[in-house]
Amino acid sequence: MNYKSLSRFTALILLIEAALMSPALILAIVFHEPRSTAAYLETLAIILILSGLFFLLSRGEKADDFYEKEGLACAGISWIVLGLTGALPFFLSREIPAFIDAFFETVSGFTTTGASILSEVESLDKSLLYWRSFTHWIGGMGVLVFLLALVPRGTRGSGFTMHILRAESPGPDVGKLVPQIGRTARILYLIYIALTALDVILLSFDMPLFDAFCIAFGTAGTGGFAVTNAGLGGYSPYIQWVTTLFMFLFGVNFSCYYLLLRRQPRSVLKDEELRFYFLTFFLSGLIMGLVIHPAGGNLEESMRASYFQAASIMSTTGFATVDFNLWPSVTKGILIFLTILGASAGSTGGGMKCIRIQLIFKDLRSNLKRMIRPGRISLVRNNGRPVSDNVLENLRTYLSAYVLIALISFLLLTIDGKDLTTSVTAMLACFNNVGPGFGEVGPMGNFGSFSVLSKLVLIFDMLAGRLEIFPIIALLSRTTWKHD
């Protein structure tokens, strides 16, 4: 383990966090919120001191060796550090008195889960509401990707940063858009910023600018923290439709947007994952809409509610316009299916990702064929190209790890003695970075009543879900920390 590089990365991540937190401080001053202002100032001081300490630790001879192990550990550690320090404003301002709650809330923000321990958000200081939503935006594309965007061209050893991109970006087979990693990261962030800005503009026509920014951050990162107690139910149909559209858009693989910019719409339309993502969204919205449509009711209203929820859960955002806890069983089933399925690889969304489910099915089919007819050669293809054995191998490992973590977390959650629906869906909602589940943790409920142990388990699940398991598991493995 290259501890020096690790400290240097942590120090840099902390510096970036400080820079990203400063707009919240300015808001606190502008809105005359003395407690939050003090909390932000204290937090910034702590972050800068920590960053300085890590820089001191990283001094000395710089080693170039930065491999898979370092990339994984780097991603895992920086996300935990982000969660711990990002929680400080809530805790120091006493708006969230228990540190574990503040930590839960912040990790939920950065991992774009949107699960909240607050029963009531409107009384929170505005600058804290802003910071809470902004963590979604930072976590959506990833803070390490942001760091990579700052890497100058031709830096020595910069090829190794590929391990970082892989560790933080979602999807089974992470690649670059252009040969240089710095430019790839810059293109991703530019698309992200442009789409977010468009969302803010469209939202601001029918809601206060502050709300428009916060909701857009939550949508862009596919997070799901709202700024009112009613979620998005209190806003106009226009706002709800715009948000439905953007939740869907942020769940699309960003390389599709890059191909559109390169004027290659045909390859985008042919993309198998995008087709699957769109079709699943369209059909589940339609079915749920028909199921919940009351006789003689307004069809637009039912369809709006149904499509909003479909986009929200599938993109793993977790906004809600209605209490779908009260919906019929079959719609709940569809929503749980969408929770696990998730968005596309290379998007800001969570879940297992459409491409993985597609590959799992194709892999299963080809293995079954081989069982029935030994000697038959059958390749797994995606977009017409054979998928390498390496990717499939990783996929199977991911699947086993996914099931194991889900089972163990569920077991630990049952200690709290809550009903099964609550326990299972709380675990699924956190592990897939969705936010709301059913039962006590439904769209109108919250996670506040869980014990400290359960909260820690759920924090682990959220981090494991956002980083796609391996970076977090790697932190628990002894081989990661060995000197070699």
Add this chain to the structure above:
Amino acid sequence: MKIIIAGVGKVGASLTAELAADGHDITLIDTRSDVLERLCTQYDVMGLEGNCATMQVLKDAGAAEADLLIAVTNADEINLLCCVTAHQLNPRIHTIVRIRNSEYTSQIMELRDVFGLSLIVNPERSAAWEIERLLRYPGFLTRESFAKGQVELVEFRIDADSPLSGVTLKNLPSVLKTRVLICAVMRGNGITLPGGDFELQAGDRIYMTAPARELSNILRNLGVITHRVKRVILGGGGRISFYLAQMLERDGIQVQIIDQDRARCEDLARKLPTVSISCGDITDPSVLEREGIASSDAFVALTGLDELNIVMSLYANSQKVPIVITKQGRIEELQDIISGLSLGSVISPKQLCSDIVVRYVRSMRDTTGETALTVQTVAGGQVQACEFVIGPGTLHKDTPLIELNKKIKPGILIPAIFHEGTVTIAGGSSRYQEGDTVIVISTINKNIVRFNDIFA
């Protein structure tokens, strides 16, 4: 600049390393996914699996917008087809192609325009040419020319009985009776760019710039008695041996080639009627003795196996052959080990070839003439020597070097200035003016691309 490298063997990989460090957008094409995977995680480049001579793969690699294609797969025919196909996609693309089959070499220059090739590289011929230079001027381990051959950067090892052993650099001119400048000294595996108080020791390898016309004087004052090379033994009958034998024949040097492969020997015998070729196991000392290695003037180890070449050279050295030259394929990895051995001059076709390509790429990127005219790497890739033309944008013109030294980054040296047709070995009062050619020596990690990069 957008560069496509087709084929990532030894040369492809070494080009990837150097060009990625220069900050180019590089896409690699190869049929072996494991090699691509390794390079893509080591350098900031993108990999594409497939046949580089097909239009679809080249399209996917972005040939339509690329500035340069470097075709270095192991098959000449694929390299050529790759260039032709790329030209069809993008008429403005520059193409560098590696051709190593000697049967094509003579015709390829005539076909250059038909195929639209910008540069043809032949690593084996470059290596043969380099070896011939060394054999014609014995005494130095390596020789690099600058300023159209007027300045030379030469390498030699200081033996225990050398007059230079124990001399401090300040006193060097009085020993050699010529103005020379020691640019770099390799002691053990470490490289230093020495100052005036540096004391030379036996076992050091020194890199020295000197005017070309002074070379024979220097050798005489060093007490190196230079015989004219009359008889050379080449161990191994590959492509380099073929080219080298042809060149040495022309110089009137007697050549003997030994190879263990009968078919190859017969093929060489057909192509080189006047060269003596024998078939035998080169690892067997008695075979070399029978060929008269002890009385030969030079031995060149040229088999395809690095280990075998090392062993043969060590043996030749033990037989007191005056000049020993060793070919090495993977020079950087083994640098630490081989620099301690008495292998004589070490030649790496891969390094030569990638130097040629990198030089072309640098001159292409910058039409203002600010980038290096030539780039040579010495000391096993640890030291880089570049030649720059001073342009209007160059900083600190007409400043004496003694003042300039404060502004230059450490680890960088200007050993020679070429002004209006005459070479000056730089001293404290030397200065450069617009239009001059200047040589810059730097340790490799400084990444000097433009002349102004040398200033802190």
